[in-house]
Amino acid sequence: MSEKEETSGVRPHGSPLQLRIRRDAAKSLSRLSKKHRHQVAGRVDALKSNPKPHDSESLTGYPGWLRIDVGEYRVIYKVEGGEIFIAIIGSRNDDKVYREFRRLNIG
Numbered sequence: 001m002s003e004k005e006e007t008s009g010v011r012p013h014g015s016p017l018q019l020r021i022r023r024d025a026a027k028s029l030s031r032l033s034k035k036h037r038h039q040v041a042g043r044v045d046a047l048k049s050n051p052k053p054h055d056s057e058s059l060t061g062y063p064g065w066l067r068i069d070v071g072e073y074r075v076i077y078k079v080e081g082g083e084i085f086i087a088i089i090g091s092r093n094d095d096k097v098y099r100e101f102r103r104l105n106i107g
Contacts, residue, residue: 016048021086028089051079
């Protein structure tokens with residue numbers, strides 16, 4: 001890949017996307033049990049080759065933001081350019097994930 005391609009953010013066709021995880025999301029992931037951490041990390045890693053899996057859903061009122069459910073957990077993320085930005089990883093059984101997302105004011 002040439003320097004121009006690297007600095008422009010253009011990725012070669014078919015190459016996996018880069019993954020960027022917000023610090024709080026990484027902390028949330030590290031606090032999960034080993035089994036759940038492995039499940040969530042596996043799904044997040046799979047987003048690099050398939051950023052919009054069949055079970056992903058758009059967040060109403062937040063263009064470009066998506067969510068996936070992984071067992072008991074929800075991952076909120078955005079695909080932009082050659083990058084996937086993981087904003088939140090949290091329990092899917094309550095609205096705390098969405099309250100935290102709105103509080104971030106990144107949508």
